[in-house]
Amino acid sequence: MEEISPQRLFTAKEQELLEEILIHRRDVRGNHFLNTPIPQEAIDTILQAALAAPSVGFSQPWEFVLIRDQKTKQAVKETFAEETAHAVTQFTDQKQKEYIQLKLEGILESPLNIAVFYTPKDGPVLGQTSMPDMGKYSVVCAIQNMWLMARSLNIGMGWVSILDPEKVKKVLKAPEKNQLIGYLCFGYTDMFYNQPELELKKWNRKKLQNEVVIQEKYK
Amino acid sequence: MEEISPQRLFTAKEQELLEEILIHRRDVRGNHFLNTPIPQEAIDTILQAALAAPSVGFSQPWEFVLIRDQKTKQAVKETFAEETAHAVTQFTDQKQKEYIQLKLEGILESPLNIAVFYTPKDGPVLGQTSMPDMGKYSVVCAIQNMWLMARSLNIGMGWVSILDPEKVKKVLKAPEKNQLIGYLCFGYTDMFYNQPELELKKWNRKKLQNEVVIQEKYK
Numbered sequence: 001m002e003e004i005s006p007q008r009l010f011t012a013k014e015q016e017l018l019e020e021i022l023i024h025r026r027d028v029r030g031n032h033f034l035n036t037p038i039p040q041e042a043i044d045t046i047l048q049a050a051l052a053a054p055s056v057g058f059s060q061p062w063e064f065v066l067i068r069d070q071k072t073k074q075a076v077k078e079t080f081a082e083e084t085a086h087a088v089t090q091f092t093d094q095k096q097k098e099y100i101q102l103k104l105e106g107i108l109e110s111p112l113n114i115a116v117f118y119t120p121k122d123g124p125v126l127g128q129t130s131m132p133d134m135g136k137y138s139v140v141c142a143i144q145n146m147w148l149m150a151r152s153l154n155i156g157m158g159w160v161s162i163l164d165p166e167k168v169k170k171v172l173k174a175p176e177k178n179q180l181i182g183y184l185c186f187g188y189t190d191m192f193y194n195q196p197e198l199e200l201k202k203w204n205r206k207k208l209q210n211e212v213v214i215q216e217k218y219k
Numbered sequence: 220m221e222e223i224s225p226q227r228l229f230t231a232k233e234q235e236l237l238e239e240i241l242i243h244r245r246d247v248r249g250n251h252f253l254n255t256p257i258p259q260e261a262i263d264t265i266l267q268a269a270l271a272a273p274s275v276g277f278s279q280p281w282e283f284v285l286i287r288d289q290k291t292k293q294a295v296k297e298t299f300a301e302e303t304a305h306a307v308t309q310f311t312d313q314k315q316k317e318y319i320q321l322k323l324e325g326i327l328e329s330p331l332n333i334a335v336f337y338t339p340k341d342g343p344v345l346g347q348t349s350m351p352d353m354g355k356y357s358v359v360c361a362i363q364n365m366w367l368m369a370r371s372l373n374i375g376m377g378w379v380s381i382l383d384p385e386k387v388k389k390v391l392k393a394p395e396k397n398q399l400i401g402y403l404c405f406g407y408t409d410m411f412y413n414q415p416e417l418e419l420k421k422w423n424r425k426k427l428q429n430e431v432v433i434q435e436k437y438k
Binding site (some may be wrong): 007008009010014015017018019020021022023024025027044045047048049051052053054056057058059060062063064065066067068069072083086087090091099102104124126127128129130131133134136137140141143144145147148149151152153154159161162163164165171172173174175181182191192196198199203204206207209212213214215216217218219 | 226233234239243264270272275276278279282283284286291302306309318321345346350355356362363364366367371372373378381384390392393410415423426436
């Protein structure tokens with residue numbers, strides 16, 4: 001039953017390559033997407049990366065809706081516009097001015113959108129009995145795997161979160177119990193930034209390791 | 220301002236290597252951890268992988284508590300035991316029998332535990348105004364990066380979720396506003412399974428791509 005793996009030990013060079021992929025991953029928006037179609041083989045590779053993600057109790061509580069129809073994307077874009085109008089009022093002065101100038105999605109410009117849902121199961125899930133959000137976190141692990149795999153295929157991905165999840169569900173006729181975790185845009189790009197765009201544009205600065213690491217316990 | 224990256228294009232071979240790392244990542248529990256200490260350099264590499272994760276509005280809303288003291292681990296293990304006693308009652312018949320036989324954590328056996336917290340910010344966060352859980356999802360992306368980086372260093376990681384987050388916070392004297400997202404155990408291992416342990420043990424079967432992919436819209 002307990003199959004012993006022929007131990008796959010990764011080399012220092014292989015570890016460094018992973019580091020490179022992590023560091024070069026960017027959130028890509030509509031001003032950098034190309035409309036070149038993504039080959040089915042690449043889409044399958046990205047979806048297989050999702051399916052290789054960890055999930056609590058091996059529950060794999062995920063569904064992926066692949067959207068290419070511009071009409072569907074347009075309907076999603078409408079909720080982005082509504083939520084953006086609402087969001088900008090929450091920022092003041094300089095931050096509001098900067099917010100308005102940012103391009104924050106690529107729904108129409110990217111050839112492929114993928115809506116990723118959490119599909120709760122009836123009955124208890126191993127590992128989720130004390131922390132009910134674990135199922136959603138499993139879906140996020142799948143999204144991060146997709147993001148890294150896309151980058152290794154030189155395909156950009158952007159995660160759009162300025163949306164009303166209930167409106168997106170309605171557009172996609174999603175079952176009532178499904179919960180939208182991420183709305184993702186995929187496409188080849190004319191460039192990848194060297195650093196996170198919001199770092200380059202000085203929206204926030206990058207935190208240092210010693211600012212976020214605590215030894216043993218909080219004081 | 221908009222620095223154009225010398226385009227780092229990954230090759231097919233590099234993409235395949237990422238695939239290998241994703242596929243060989245496992246959830247490692249106490250029956251396979253070795254107590255060999257993890258060098259500081261490897262810990263730094265894992266933490267740097269976390270810090271390279273995407274975060275909503277570049278908010279980087281994470282803190283990492285590194286735990287090595289067996290007394291602290293013992294206190295965390297106590298909440299695991301309590302929550303497990305509660306959890307098993309939720310499963311019936313055969314599943315309950317199987318549940319009891321599973322080793323589901325490696326808190327004491329692993330040389331390093333890392334508690335990962337979400338640290339909410341006062342005021343609005345770009346991208347989080349419509350989907351308030353986005354900050355927590357950013358922390359999960361950081362955890363998945365750590366998991367993959369650990370595997371590429373041939374270090375096992377296990378995510379323990381059968382815990383009362385409030386009790387863990389108390390043990391670690393965490394600030395009231397912090398939210399525990401993941402409690403992680405790290406260590407070298409005597410083996411990595413070929414497949415997810417819960418797949419090998421037939422707790423659940425692996426879902427196929429065509430079972431979880433929907434074209435355009437739900438019917």
